[in-house]
Amino acid sequence: MASDTATPLRPGFADPTLNAQQVFRRLLEAMAQPGTLSELDCPLEPPRPLAPATAAAALTLFDGDTRVWLDGQARSPEVETFLRFHCGCPLVADPKAADFAICLAWPQDFGTFAWGEAAYPDRSATLIVQVERLEEGPGLRLSGPGIRETAEVAVSPCPADLAPRWAAMRAEFPLGLDLILTAGRRFCGLPRSLTIAEA
Amino acid sequence: MNTKAAGYNYAYLDEQTKRMIRRAILKAVAIPGYQVPFGSREMPMPYGWGTGGVQVTAALIGPLDVLKVIDQGADDTTNAVSIRKFFAAVAEVATTTATERATIVQTRHRIPETPLREGQILVLQVPIPEPLRWLEPREAETRKMHALEEYGAMHVSLYEDLARHGRIAKTYDYPVLVEGRYLMRPSPIPKFDNPKLDRSPALMLFGAGRERRIYALPPHTRVESLAFEDHPFEVETWEARCRLCGAEDSYLDEVIVDDAGGRMFVCSDTDYCNRRQAAQGKPNPEMLGGKA
Amino acid sequence: MYVAVKGGEKAIENAHAWLAELRRGDPALAELGVEQIVQQLRLAVDRVMTEGSLYDPELAALAIKQARGDLIEAIFLLRAYRTTLPRFAAACPLDTARMALKRRVSATFKDLPGGQVLGPTFDYTHRLLDFALAAEGAAPEPAPEAEPDVAGTLPRVTDLLAGEDLIETAQSAEDEERHVADITRESLSLPAGRDLRLQMLARGDEGFLLALAYSTQRGFGNSHPFAAEIRGGQVDVSLVPEELGFEIEIGEIEVTECQMVNQFLGGEETPPQFTRGYGLAFGQSERKAMAMALVDRALRAAELGEESDAPANDAEFVLYHCDNVQATGFTEHLKLPHYVDFQSELSMLRRLRAEFLAREDSGEGDDQEAAE
Numbered sequence A: 001m002a003s004d005t006a007t008p009l010r011p012g013f014a015d016p017t018l019n020a021q022q023v024f025r026r027l028l029e030a031m032a033q034p035g036t037l038s039e040l041d042c043p044l045e046p047p048r049p050l051a052p053a054t055a056a057a058a059l060t061l062f063d064g065d066t067r068v069w070l071d072g073q074a075r076s077p078e079v080e081t082f083l084r085f086h087c088g089c090p091l092v093a094d095p096k097a098a099d100f101a102i103c104l105a106w107p108q109d110f111g112t113f114a115w116g117e118a119a120y121p122d123r124s125a126t127l128i129v130q131v132e133r134l135e136e137g138p139g140l141r142l143s144g145p146g147i148r149e150t151a152e153v154a155v156s157p158c159p160a161d162l163a164p165r166w167a168a169m170r171a172e173f174p175l176g177l178d179l180i181l182t183a184g185r186r187f188c189g190l191p192r193s194l195t196i197a198e199a
Numbered sequence B: 001m002n003t004k005a006a007g008y009n010y011a012y013l014d015e016q017t018k019r020m021i022r023r024a025i026l027k028a029v030a031i032p033g034y035q036v037p038f039g040s041r042e043m044p045m046p047y048g049w050g051t052g053g054v055q056v057t058a059a060l061i062g063p064l065d066v067l068k069v070i071d072q073g074a075d076d077t078t079n080a081v082s083i084r085k086f087f088a089a090v091a092e093v094a095t096t097t098a099t100e101r102a103t104i105v106q107t108r109h110r111i112p113e114t115p116l117r118e119g120q121i122l123v124l125q126v127p128i129p130e131p132l133r134w135l136e137p138r139e140a141e142t143r144k145m146h147a148l149e150e151y152g153a154m155h156v157s158l159y160e161d162l163a164r165h166g167r168i169a170k171t172y173d174y175p176v177l178v179e180g181r182y183l184m185r186p187s188p189i190p191k192f193d194n195p196k197l198d199r200s201p202a203l204m205l206f207g208a209g210r211e212r213r214i215y216a217l218p219p220h221t222r223v224e225s226l227a228f229e230d231h232p233f234e235v236e237t238w239e240a241r242c243r244l245c246g247a248e249d250s251y252l253d254e255v256i257v258d259d260a261g262g263r264m265f266v267c268s269d270t271d272y273c274n275r276r277q278a279a280q281g282k283p284n285p286e287m288l289g290g291k292a
Numbered sequence C: 001m002y003v004a005v006k007g008g009e010k011a012i013e014n015a016h017a018w019l020a021e022l023r024r025g026d027p028a029l030a031e032l033g034v035e036q037i038v039q040q041l042r043l044a045v046d047r048v049m050t051e052g053s054l055y056d057p058e059l060a061a062l063a064i065k066q067a068r069g070d071l072i073e074a075i076f077l078l079r080a081y082r083t084t085l086p087r088f089a090a091a092c093p094l095d096t097a098r099m100a101l102k103r104r105v106s107a108t109f110k111d112l113p114g115g116q117v118l119g120p121t122f123d124y125t126h127r128l129l130d131f132a133l134a135a136e137g138a139a140p141e142p143a144p145e146a147e148p149d150v151a152g153t154l155p156r157v158t159d160l161l162a163g164e165d166l167i168e169t170a171q172s173a174e175d176e177e178r179h180v181a182d183i184t185r186e187s188l189s190l191p192a193g194r195d196l197r198l199q200m201l202a203r204g205d206e207g208f209l210l211a212l213a214y215s216t217q218r219g220f221g222n223s224h225p226f227a228a229e230i231r232g233g234q235v236d237v238s239l240v241p242e243e244l245g246f247e248i249e250i251g252e253i254e255v256t257e258c259q260m261v262n263q264f265l266g267g268e269e270t271p272p273q274f275t276r277g278y279g280l281a282f283g284q285s286e287r288k289a290m291a292m293a294l295v296d297r298a299l300r301a302a303e304l305g306e307e308s309d310a311p312a313n314d315a316e317f318v319l320y321h322c323d324n325v326q327a328t329g330f331t332e333h334l335k336l337p338h339y340v341d342f343q344s345e346l347s348m349l350r351r352l353r354a355e356f357l358a359r360e361d362s363g364e365g366d367d368q369e370a371a372e
Helices: A014-030 A053-062 A077-087 A162-170 B013-032 B050-061 B076-092 B141-145 B152-165 B191-196 B270-279 C008-024 C034-040 C042-052 C059-068 C071-082 C159-164 C192-202 C208-215 C286-298 C315-321 C324-335 C341-360 C364-371
Strands: A068-070 A099-102 A126-130 A131-145 A151-156 A178-183 A186-190 A195-199 B067-071 B104-108 B120-127 B176-178 B182-184 B204-210 B215-219 B223-225 B252-256 B264-267 C100-105 C226-241 C246-265 C273-282
Touching: A014 A053, A014 A126, A014 A178, A014 A186, A014 B013, A014 B050, A014 B182, A053 A077, A053 A126, A053 B013, A068 A077, A077 A178, A126 B013, A131 A178, A162 A195, A178 B013, B013 B050, B013 B204, B013 B215, B050 B076, B050 B104, B050 B120, B050 B204, B067 B076, B067 B270, B076 B104, B076 C008, B120 B270, B141 C315, B176 B264, B182 B223, B191 B223, B204 C071, B252 C008, B252 C341, B264 B270, C034 C042, C034 C059, C042 C059, C042 C071, C042 C273, C071 C286, C071 C324, C100 C246, C159 C246, C192 C273, C192 C286, C192 C315, C208 C324, C226 C286, C246 C286, C273 C286
Parallel strands: A068 A099, A099 A126, A126 A178, B067 B104, B104 B120, B120 B204
Antiparallel strands: A131 A151, A131 A195, A178 A186, B176 B182, B176 B223, B204 B215, B252 B264, C100 C226, C226 C246, C246 C273
């Protein structure tokens, strides 16, 4: 792309205050009741390749106080302009320094992000992982806080070795990462407290 | 969006502050029972009067919510009235006294008797969030104790009660263990309410404004009140029943009725009591909800 | 028959109406104007701005009026307002060497460039009630003005010491990229850096800091300070907007600065030199600035390898308890209803007493005591 071409800027929330409040409640539901899918309920047309749910989570949670890392697929002038303008968040090159990450592909290694410290496990990254499809039903079997017994959610794509990788991270609890999965307008929370098995 | 309280943002807090609190809430939910530090703000009510709960509620609340605020179980205590009025003004939100109609219940010192359901959020005001504080006044030390799961001192302290008094003398703010990992202070609810924390279908958020901490219990989280095998956890019981509604299963307040030692007991949860009275044909306009 | 207490809302409204009436006082008397408070109760305004963390004399005066002169209440009002303001940028460090001085005294040198400037101080006033002030009188004669000895920059005493390398250099200038903490937006975590400590002390309660500072002089803390310099006057505030990339002045404020110096005999890697305790307050708040400087230095005892077991050396104790808005809220919250917890205690106490008396009746109590 020619460097002197102005990068087009997509609009953010129509009502920044109320839309952020609505989206936060959806994110809170997703995180507090993993496996229950929640759905974005305000209009949003973010820059490609961000899904509306991904962009909505970013607009709700990112600002000048959060360092954000974008994976290779998410990194584009349009996305960066969108985040810089609407969120004012610093974009960082080192995933270890990030409070949030937008991953359009599943990260190969959860260990490249900060898992927090023993005294401050909250000083850890939250990954927004965008996938193609999220459905309630057979796929991953989730159990833990927020779930009465077990919940099932179908995620695609999903790495074949997610369950053992997650288990390895879960063994380090309370250290770990929290994931917000997004697809289209849907959210699914995967907090670190979960146990994940393949259903 | 501007509100009736001209000059202030919707729900009083500016958007940046709300984001900061929202991020802290999400981390709190992800690590049940762990106290997340947050940049608590000065609120237009004093520290110690519910500023933590008010900030959590302000970060949650939207125009579609229905808010209930209680203090000591009652909707009509002055501090509850004051907080309810605040949100009715700054968030233009509907308020109610009916527990089952509320989407958010902010409370000080009680959990309602009416069982909460999935989708409801209980916001508890917390004065001192650290369960180990009376055993160790230093934050630097208690942080370490949580990191290392060093909770022996708490068991020893409860055991000392047993040795001295034959029973655990702790009556409120009774410590709990969350999902077998974090020791947590449930806020100064009577231990009568502790069983309501365990596997509750509602989300519970705890806000400590002055101490700048937020913590959470997601729905269905295992919450165990500390006890010993030969001294299981037990809650308060009364020989009396509520004088107004006859309830035998609710937490009772003792009311002194004369200066000759006369007393009676009534439900601390006014909504619960009013509903039971209404069901018995004693109409009470107080139970009807609506805009404050 | 018992009737539950109702009408909380009405009671609150009535209480507030009464408060408003008392605030105004006798309507036959002239109402106190905010501008009068700004001008004539200026030191109260300065304290409220300092501990309220907001430089705005009119709003501070309004808060004092609204609070009926209760300064902690006024500080609280100002803080609650401040918290709703967006944060645009961080200012550049104030250059207090370039202060338009009103006052400048040093206890360490008899004379120095620029001389001693006494300024509008209570020092050396004889504390005799001036009954003439009670009567309405004419405005005082204007005070004589002297031409300043030195125009422009008046070096700070600590700069003169620094020229000889006799005093440590303050660290902040070394690394401009370092993130400076902001206690109004972050939670205090320990160990707290000096930036956070100074911010907490700057908005800390004057009375609390005064008592702590005093304790260090009486042996609770091993501090032998000299007031190298106390200066007060107007300084420029400037910042570098991101989009401009260069410094611009946005206004000026009045501040009081105190630099205490303490002897330090040196450590393994540091030569003997003077160390600093620093105090800064809005307006003319000299007692506050001096107390702050002493407590700042006391909080550095451990870092300098000195004995550090006095209350004023204990960062967690000092920082967690110096904020009067927090302290007053929590202390006063005890007047809120606690009857649920009290009921819980009451029934436990009755039960324990019944068990105790039963043991005593059966003579068991004595055995138990003997066994312990």
